[in-house]
Amino acid sequence: MHMDAPSGDAHANLPSGDMHTGEGSGGRHTGRRSAEAHVDARSGDAHADGSSGDAHADGSSGGGHASGRSADPHADAPSGDAQGDGRSGGGRLLLAGCDTGLTCGPEAAVPLMIAAAEAFLDERPDDAPLAWRIQELENGPARITARLTTNPDVRALTSGPITGPTIQHPTNDPAIGPAIQAATNDSAHGLRRAGRVVQRDGRVALEVLVPLGRLTPAQLRVLADSGPAVRFTPWRTAVLLDLSPAEADRAERALADAGLVTDPASPWAGVTACTGRPGCGKALADVQADARRWVEGLDRAPETPVHWAGCERRCGLPRGRVVEVIATGDGYRRQPQ
Ligand code: SF4
Incomplete structure (x- = not known):
């Protein structure tokens, strides 16, 4: 659900672009x-x-x-x-x-x-x-x-x-206003976002993917130290603004060393997951750990975005064409097959 204005005045907004209702961690709510x-x-x-x-x-x-x-x-x-x-x-x-x-x-x-x-x-x-x-x-x-x-x-x-x-x-x-398009798998929808954008003033913005949307304190420190301004997006990315090309080079190296993703072709591009175990009481698996292991076995980004979920609710499901990997309690079910 979304209320907004072309100027971006008001949004209802969370990581996967929708409104959910349902069961939270630990039980069903009608709340x-x-x-x-x-x-x-x-x-x-x-x-x-x-x-x-x-x-x-x-x-x-x-x-x-x-x-x-x-x-x-x-x-x-x-x-x-x-x-x-x-x-x-x-x-x-x-x-x-x-x-x-x-x-x-x-x-x-x-x-x-x-x-x-x-x-x-x-x-x-x-x-x-x-x-x-x-x-x-x-x-x-x-x-x-x-x-x-x-x-x-x-x-x-x-x-x-x-x-x-x-x-x-x-x-x-x-x-x-601008056409509202069905989500696709391009960077405009947050699934494959990383890299540099030249700002109107000639300076550089550097966007990095945060694997599974989890930032460690050390990664936060590197982000804070790498540029004058950082913006976090709903698409599990951070954007460093107002960099010179040389600063962007340095930031890119430091952020990659810290485990953030600066390469849009990284296997992490397009891979998302819900909270899973142990953070969510509904979860049937530690989906974040399983997703990480799966990504480690890839040599490039999956052709279609992949979302891992610990139960049928599928929190955080991106819009558009997505392969869903849903925990069943006895492994995972993939849809479409
Ligand atoms: S999809 Fe994931 S985060 Fe959402 S309720 Fe199920 S296990 Fe919890």
């Missing part, structure tokens, strides 16, 4: 009250998230930042969930990439996304296979929108006329 809202003061983004595993609005796989959009609940923006454009001085709510017709000002973006997350939880049937993401719920965007539009609290949040649950895919409407 919609644990949905949280954050505002990132540095980026100006607004996040609705449920770190406890109850409800996330996230967009890790491209949640609407400069390089692309990708949201869903799991709400995310190219398949996106809630996004806002600049019309009416606010944003519009996208659910799994569908324009709900609901608009609001920046101050109402987070409450509206939380209301959408709660509506998702309310719409999930108890007697059917669990939908972890809006896109996995049959007619999810329409059902959630219908629930929202009849909620007086939500009506008070929205800024424009409520047109009803006329779900439209906004991806090809030039009036509302």
Whole structure:
């Protein structure tokens, strides 16, 4: 789920670009009250998230930042969930990439996304296979929108006329900003990101992949010492800004020595994993250790991104074409085969 504006005013955003609901570490929650809202003061983004595993609005796989959009609940923006454009001085709510017709000002973006997350939880049937993401719920965007539009609290949040649950895919409407593309496997979606970019001012930005999104204290120190500014992205990367070419050379060597990935062709490119054991009580395997062992046996990046997950929930699943390796308790199931 994603609310944003072309200028990036408000996002719901996490590492895989969607909104999830479901079971957190250690048991099942229906805990919609644990949905949280954050505002990132540095980026100006607004996040609705449920770190406890109850409800996330996230967009890790491209949640609407400069390089692309990708949201869903799991709400995310190219398949996106809630996004806002600049019309009416606010944003519009996208659910799994569908324009709900609901608009609001920046101050109402987070409450509206939380209301959408709660509506998702309310719409999930108890007697059917669990939908972890809006896109996995049959007619999810329409059902959630219908629930929202009849909620007086939500009506008070929205800024424009409520047109009803006329779900439209906004991806090809030039009036509302750049096209929202289905995620692909290119760098714009965070799956193969590493290397240098020349800034408009001629200086260099250096992006490094952080294997499995885990930074050690030593790696953090090297990052902090390697340039004047570091930005962390939702795509498990860090970007050093404002380097001279010579500084970029030095930084690249130091970061590679510290175990960070500067080569876009590295076997790590495109490999992601959820928390797994021991950090998550739901995990059926230590997926991070298994993913590391698997990567160590590769001599180049996998052709299709690969996501390792400790259970069927598949936290952190990137958008687009992905090979999923899911722990079963008796090994792993790969899909597609
Ligand atoms: S996908 Fe991974 S992190 Fe998510 S609940 Fe399952 S084991 Fe835990």
